[in-house]
Amino acid sequence: MQITAAVVPARSAPFEIQELELSGPAADEVLVRIVASGMCHTDLHARDGYFANLPYPVVCGHEGAGIVEQAGAVVTDLAPGDPVVISFPWCGECEPCRAERISYCSNARPLKSGGRRGDGSTPMRGPDGAPVYSCFFQQSSFATFAVAPAKDVVKIRCDAPIDMLGPLGCGLQTGAGAVLNVMQPQAGQSLVVFGVGGVGLAGLMAGKIAGCDPIIAVDRLPARLALARELGATHILESKGAETLAKVRKITGGGAHFALETSAVPEVFRLAVDSLRGLGTCVLVGSARAGTEVTFEMPWLQGGRTVRGVVQGDSRPREFIPRLVDLFVEGRFPLDRLVTRYDLADINRAAADATSGATIKPLLILPH
Ligand SMILES: [Zn+2]
Numbered sequence: 602m603q604i605t606a607a608v609v610p611a612r613s614a615p616f617e618i619q620e621l622e623l624s625g626p627a628a629d630e631v632l633v634r635i636v637a638s639g640m641c642h643t644d645l646h647a648r649d650g651y652f653a654n655l656p657y658p659v660v661c662g663h664e665g666a667g668i669v670e671q672a673g674a675v676v677t678d679l680a681p682g683d684p685v686v687i688s689f690p691w692c693g694e695c696e697p698c699r700a701e702r703i704s705y706c707s708n709a710r711p712l713k714s715g716g717r718r719g720d721g722s723t724p725m726r727g728p729d730g731a732p733v734y735s736c737f738f739q740q741s742s743f744a745t746f747a748v749a750p751a752k753d754v755v756k757i758r759c760d761a762p763i764d765m766l767g768p769l770g771c772g773l774q775t776g777a778g779a780v781l782n783v784m785q786p787q788a789g790q791s792l793v794v795f796g797v798g799g800v801g802l803a804g805l806m807a808g809k810i811a812g813c814d815p816i817i818a819v820d821r822l823p824a825r826l827a828l829a830r831e832l833g834a835t836h837i838l839e840s841k842g843a844e845t846l847a848k849v850r851k852i853t854g855g856g857a858h859f860a861l862e863t864s865a866v867p868e869v870f871r872l873a874v875d876s877l878r879g880l881g882t883c884v885l886v887g888s889a890r891a892g893t894e895v896t897f898e899m900p901w902l903q904g905g906r907t908v909r910g911v912v913q914g915d916s917r918p919r920e921f922i923p924r925l926v927d928l929f930v931e932g933r934f935p936l937d938r939l940v941t942r943y944d945l946a947d948i949n950r951a952a953a954d955a956t957s958g959a960t961i962k963p964l965l966i967l968p969h
């Protein structure tokens with residue numbers, strides 16, 4: 602079938618809208634008519650060549666939401682007409698997958714950024730018949746239609762606005778899951794969020810749901826801090842190194858129970874770790890480039906403090922995303938406050954706005 606997609610023609614080149622051919626779903630896949638797709642910084646990292654294994658030309662996008670158009674031969678739990686969010690890929694066979702820790706799949710790298718299906722095939726072609734690489738996070742949702750493994754696809758309640766929900770598939774479940782699945786704070790425990798982009802704000806909203814108090818937002822951009830205040834931050838702090846640390850310690854009465862680090866900046870990560878009280882936990886979700894290092898004081902960690910990395914909020918999407926959708930419908934997880942809509946044709950403007958921080962979460966509307 603013919604589709605319209607945003608293609609990255611070569612490393613670091615701007616997105617180009619092209620007409621492509623997409624082959625139908627494999628037996629264990631579904632074909633999804635993409636209504637809207639979130640844009641995540643990972644898509645821009647892919648455009649810019651951060652992934653050594655990613656071939657070009659390529660179609661990115663990994664926060665797709667839409668309607669199932671066709672189900673593959675062996676798919677029994679999804680049917681045409683189902684509203685769905687497509688989440689991250691996992692192989693189902695490695696040790697973490699068998700232990701249901703699917704966000705730590707040992708084969709995640711080729712499945713996310715190899716540009717092909719797990720079996721090496723490529724479902725997209727250019728008008729000249731040459732392959733266009735896709736299967737980014739096994740979806741490539743910057744396109745009017747996508748094929749995705751059915752097991753990565755989450756059915757959504759029919760009364761929820763499906764156009765808004767794609768970002769739950771990656772960025773928003775990352776922040777919310779870091780708090781609700783990993784930290785599991787008690788009401789009245791303190792949370793400090795470093796970086797209040799989409800991931801950080803999702804973590805902050807989750808902290809409010811859990812009853813955290815105080816909830817402190819730290820960022821460099823005043824507009825984001827203002828939004829953080831509206832979404833539940835009890836305190837907002839401009840990021841200023843040691844001065845910020847002193848304020849966090851004062852507000853929390855000696856240090857935070859929990860810190861969420863989303864910036865991937867080593868100095869900020871260090872600040873997040875230093876902001877913990879004894880027995881506190883810092884969760885790292887920001888993804889830094891390979892080779893990035895950070896230092897801590899060893900005695901500090903011996904105070905019972907935990908520092909751990911988390912991928913996709915430890916989420917099992919088929920359980921966690923419907924829970925977040927329920928919270929959204931109840932008005933307790935107002936993700937609509939984070940998104941800004943763009944037509945697919947304006948994807949380069951969306952990318953620039955995401956990079957500058959002018960937009961927290963671009964939502965690309967696919968033309969149909
Ligand atoms: Zn696996």
Ligand SMILES: [Zn+2]
Pocket residue numbers: 641642643644663771772
């Ligand atoms: Zn992402």
